Amino acid sequence: MSQSPRPSTSTKPGRRRTGCLVCRSRRVKCDETRPACERCSKYGAECKYPAIKAFDQDEVAAALARRHSKEANSKRTGVVPATPPPTDPSSFEARVNAEAGPSRIIAAERGHTGDHAEEPLDLLLAVGRNTRMGEYYLDSTAPPDFLKLAFPMEDDLRCIHHCITYSLSIWVVDENNANPWIEHVAPIFLFPTPEAPFSVAALRFAMLALGATHLSYLQKRSQSVEWERTRALASRYFDEALRACRTGRSIPEELASDTFLTAGIALLTVCIFAGDRGWREVWRYTLAAINFRGGCAAILGLGKEPDPTRRTPLLRCVIEHFALMDVWAAMTTGTSPIILNSDSDWWERLGHIDDATGTAQTFEARFGMDRHLVRCFATVADCIHQRIRLQERTGSWLGAPLGSHCASERRDLELRTRSLTSELDDWYMETSLIDKESRTRIGSMTLWHACRILVHHDIEQASSTDEAVRADASAIIDLCMESGDKVECLNWPLLIASSVIRDAGDRDRVRQLLKIFAYQCCYEIEILSCIVEAMWMRLDQGRDGEATSWREVTVEIGWPVLIG
Numbered sequence: 001m002s003q004s005p006r007p008s009t010s011t012k013p014g015r016r017r018t019g020c021l022v023c024r025s026r027r028v029k030c031d032e033t034r035p036a037c038e039r040c041s042k043y044g045a046e047c048k049y050p051a052i053k054a055f056d057q058d059e060v061a062a063a064l065a066r067r068h069s070k071e072a073n074s075k076r077t078g079v080v081p082a083t084p085p086p087t088d089p090s091s092f093e094a095r096v097n098a099e100a101g102p103s104r105i106i107a108a109e110r111g112h113t114g115d116h117a118e119e120p121l122d123l124l125l126a127v128g129r130n131t132r133m134g135e136y137y138l139d140s141t142a143p144p145d146f147l148k149l150a151f152p153m154e155d156d157l158r159c160i161h162h163c164i165t166y167s168l169s170i171w172v173v174d175e176n177n178a179n180p181w182i183e184h185v186a187p188i189f190l191f192p193t194p195e196a197p198f199s200v201a202a203l204r205f206a207m208l209a210l211g212a213t214h215l216s217y218l219q220k221r222s223q224s225v226e227w228e229r230t231r232a233l234a235s236r237y238f239d240e241a242l243r244a245c246r247t248g249r250s251i252p253e254e255l256a257s258d259t260f261l262t263a264g265i266a267l268l269t270v271c272i273f274a275g276d277r278g279w280r281e282v283w284r285y286t287l288a289a290i291n292f293r294g295g296c297a298a299i300l301g302l303g304k305e306p307d308p309t310r311r312t313p314l315l316r317c318v319i320e321h322f323a324l325m326d327v328w329a330a331m332t333t334g335t336s337p338i339i340l341n342s343d344s345d346w347w348e349r350l351g352h353i354d355d356a357t358g359t360a361q362t363f364e365a366r367f368g369m370d371r372h373l374v375r376c377f378a379t380v381a382d383c384i385h386q387r388i389r390l391q392e393r394t395g396s397w398l399g400a401p402l403g404s405h406c407a408s409e410r411r412d413l414e415l416r417t418r419s420l421t422s423e424l425d426d427w428y429m430e431t432s433l434i435d436k437e438s439r440t441r442i443g444s445m446t447l448w449h450a451c452r453i454l455v456h457h458d459i460e461q462a463s464s465t466d467e468a469v470r471a472d473a474s475a476i477i478d479l480c481m482e483s484g485d486k487v488e489c490l491n492w493p494l495l496i497a498s499s500v501i502r503d504a505g506d507r508d509r510v511r512q513l514l515k516i517f518a519y520q521c522c523y524e525i526e527i528l529s530c531i532v533e534a535m536w537m538r539l540d541q542g543r544d545g546e547a548t549s550w551r552e553v554t555v556e557i558g559w560p561v562l563i564g
Contacts, residue, residue: 019031019032019037019049019224020032020036020037020040020047020048020049021048021049021050022037022039022040022045022046022047022048023037023039023040029223029225030225031225032224032225032226034049035047141165143157143158143161147160147161147164150189150190155233156208158215159208159211159212159215159230159233159234159237160207160208160211161211162211162212162214162215163207163208163210163211163212163214164182164186164207164211166211166214167210167211167213167214167215167273168181168182168186168210170214170488170520170521170522171269171488172365172366172488173365173366173367173368173439173440173443173486173488173489174364174365174366174368174437174439174440174486176365180313180314180317180366181317183313184312184313184314184317185203185207185262185266185314185317185318186207188200188203188258188259188262188314189203189204189207192259195253195257195259196248196253196254196257196259196260198244198245198247198248198251198254198260199244199245199248199254199257199259199260199262199263200259201240201241201244202241202242202244202245202248202259202260202263202267203241203259203262203263203266204241205237205238205240205241205244206237206238206241206263206266206267206269206270207266208237208241209234209235209237209238209241209267209270210266210269210270210273212230212231212233212234212237213231213234213238213270213273213274213522213523214273214522215230216228216230216231216233216234217273217522217523221518234270234274238267238270238274238276241263241266241267241270242267242281242282244263245260245263245264245267245282245285246285248260249285249288249289252292255288255289255292256289256292256293258312258314258315258318260289261286261289261290261293261299261315261318261319261322262314262318264282264285264286264289264322265286265318265321265322265325267282267286268282268283268286268322268325268562269564271561271562272522272524272561272562272563272564273522273523273524274522274523274524275523275524275526275527275559275561276561276562277559277560277561279561279562283329283562286322287338287339290319290322290339295344295346296319296323296339296344296346297344297346297349299315299319300315300316300319300346300350302346302349302350316350317366320363320366320367322339323339323340323347323374324367324374324489325562325564326338326339326340326378327340327374327377327378327381328492328562328563328564329562330378330381330382330385331377331381331384331492331563332550332551332554332560332561332562332563333551333560334384334385334388334549334551335381335385336381336382336385336386337378337381337382340374340375340378341378341382342379342382347371347374347375348375351371351372354371364436364437364440365437365440367443367488367489368439368440368442368443368486368488368489368490369440369443369444369447369489370427370431370436370440370444370447372427372431373427373444373447373448373451374447376420376423376424376427376447376448376451377447377450377451379416379420379423380420380451380454380455380459383413383416383417383420383455383459384454384458384459386409386412386413386416387413387458387459388546390406390409390410390413391546393406394406413459417455417459417460420451420455421455424448424451424452424455427448428448431444433445439483439484439486442479442480442482442483442490443483443489443490445475445479446476446479446480446490446493446494447489447492447493449472449473449475449476449479449493449497450472450476450492450493450496450497452468452472453469453472453473453476453496453497453499453500454496456468456469456472457469457499457500457545458545458549461545464499464500464501464502464539465502469500470500470503472497473497473498473500473501473506474497474506476493476494476496476497477494477497477506477509477510477513479493480493480494480513481509481513485519485520486520487516487517487520487521488520490517491517491521491524491525491528491563491564492563492564494510494513494514494517494528495528495531495532495550495563497510498510498532498535498536499535499548499549499550501536502539502540507536510532511529514528514529514532524561524563524564527559527561527563528563530557530559531550531553531554531557531559531563534553534556534557535548535549535550535553538553550563
């Protein structure tokens with residue numbers, strides 16, 4: 001797995017969040033040797049480390065009850081003791097089965113029935129929801145016993161505990177409702193069935209990689225000496241997950257399983273968090289799984305013979321996430337969306353069902369934006385691809401005279417652009433933003449302004465100094481400043497706004513936002529900062545529109561990553 005670029009500027013030394021209490025108080029780097037670090041041993045100081053809070057089921061149950069405004073449930077029954085780790089088999093297939101073993105023991109001994117309300121995972125969920133961003137090291141908790149059974153190895157336990165209690169919380173905007181990644185995805189590898197063992201292993205390692213990647217990022221920011229080791233661990237987990245996917249993709253039963261699809265989405269999430277350049281292989285496997293099952297409409301029971309029983313919360317979660325990633329991938333590379341292409345209507349049909357059942361807010365809670373704007377974003381990406389293709393064939397800008405063989409395509413693009421502009425205007429006039437939750441309003445409006453910039457600047461070729469383009473960019477910055485500590489899905493609007501900013505004051509505001517976002521994101525924010533600075537340098541050099549775009553910049557600086 002690729003490593004993210006190192007920041008170009010050094011940070012001012014501050015109070016350490018890791019290490020012993022003596023080194024923290026002196027604001028010096030601790031080598032974290034136990035039982036006594038090197039500095040304390042050298043100077044004869046009493047070396048003490050902060051105590052890790054035990055996992056208190058009563059305390060967490062009370063937190064969960066407060067979250068849902070109801071009385072705490074009666075004390076949970078004790079969990080089964082951990083078993084020693086399995087021996088390390090030599091073959092990959094044997095290792096896959098061994099990795100799933102402890103989780104199956106949990107399912108069998110607990111009599112797992114699929115009722116998550118009585119699972120210990122509910123208590124773990126409460127811990128995650130009460131973890132504040134940027135404060136992980138200040139108030140960490142020990143993993144509960146039931147996780148120790150499923151992950152007996154110390155490194156695995158540490159990473160999966162971090163993933164469930166922390167990392168997954170930065171993939172959902174509003175956690176007042178249940179986090180679907182914890183509620184529907186985590187039980188797959190904690191309580192697996194015998195079906196699709198390679199897919200289960202892929203998901204298990206993907207979640208370990210996600211936790212390790214994010215943990216290493218926080219360790220790096222806190223100047224912990226452990227961060228490089230944890231990052232290497234994340235790479236190993238990622239490689240194991242990818243190996244399981246490679247094996248599973250040639251087995252029809254694996255490729256047709258919900259778990260294989262979920263593992264692909266989880267691995268793509270790791271690619272975004274880590275700024276990994278090898279994301280396209282994972283993308284192909286995930287897309288192959290969707291095509292193998294007949295496409296998104298068929299998977300969600302929206303085909304010629306509708307079947308609402310197929311539309312499980314798990315499938316809705318992963319399919320909608322992949323649809324959004326599909327648009328991000330198209331915007332990143334300048335290609336057309338595949339899942340949300342112009343011929344598909346499953347996205348709208350799913351939205352109509354939400355409107356009829358009053359569940360539209362569940363999508364907004366997960367992504368912090370209006371559903372219809374995702375389709376607009378996909379259409380913009382397709383139009384940009386059409387403009388790039390037209391320009392490559394003619395060597396002309398959109399407004400220049402073209403030969404007759406391209407005239408029809410140019411007229412088609414002009415009509416699509418006018419229709420898209422009208423659609424964006426209609427959305428703004430008809431949508432009651434005042435009724436939306438504050439973070440959903442911010443996410444929707446930033447994406448709306450971003451679409452307008454792309455239409456005027458990237459498709460119609462308006463200058464970055466155009467008054468309307470500058471106004472939309474400034475509005476995005478203002479809205480991002482209001483977003484608070486949940487910045488999910490705001491990277492793209494901020495990047496699009498940055499691509500046209502020439503004013504020094506606005507650039508400083510973007511830099512300030514990127515520092516704020518760094519507390520909520522992962523390694524991808526470091527790459528995003530590099531892309532933004534490179535775009536500004538090219539703008540100042542007077543390069544043309546395509547040369548200053550992130551599409552070309554990411555390739556030139558050597559980081560063609562999936563921006564998310």
